Amino acid sequence: VYVEDLKVSNMSASAGGTKESPGKNVRQKSGLNRSILDQGWYSFFQMLSYKLERGGGKLIKVNPKNTSRTCPRCGLVSAENRKSQATFACIGCGYRSNADEVGAINVLRAGRAQLACAMSGAVRPLSAGTRRDPLQH
Ligand SMILES: [Zn+2]
Structure with a gap:
């Protein structure tokens, strides 16, 4: 099974920025973070990979x-x-x-x-x- 290697942790990185350089679009980004994290992709891919390997298959991230x-x-x-x-x-x-x-x-x-x-x-x-x-x- 082939899936896109989406960097979920990068995509959900904070937009808050620092005190010297405050982040932009913080509200939009936090909404996006919630929707990405709600998908539970990390857990899904882990379970999929486990099930595939048990059956002799493999999860390949591209x-x-x-x-x-x-x-x-x-x-x-x-x-x-x-x-x-x-x-x-x-x-x-x-x-x-x-x-x-x-x-x-x-x-x-x-x-x-x-x-x-x-x-x-x-x-x-x-x-x-x-x-x-x-x-x-
Ligand atoms: Zn063409």
Whole structure:
């Protein structure tokens, strides 16, 4: 099972700032913190990982960078591909789909690439949208 490696602790870091440099958007951030923490993602992933490993599977966390902005058809990475929270529309090739579905495709691909790299002994997995020039080694 492949999931985005969301840094829940980073996302929920305090916006309070310091006395010399007070934080901005403290009220909005504390509301966001509550909603992130309420999801209980940490516990959920721990339990999921435990259950998977008991059954011979594995939970693989992938770098979430560009998973929502990469076109699964042509590979173009652009913030403009993301028309709204729900809609993905590639400015390069015109591919359109539900944004969550595009994210799931990209997480699956990045996870499989990461697993393949781990099994072949390669050191760094590619994140979604990373393209290597085949002529450069
Ligand atoms: Zn495209």
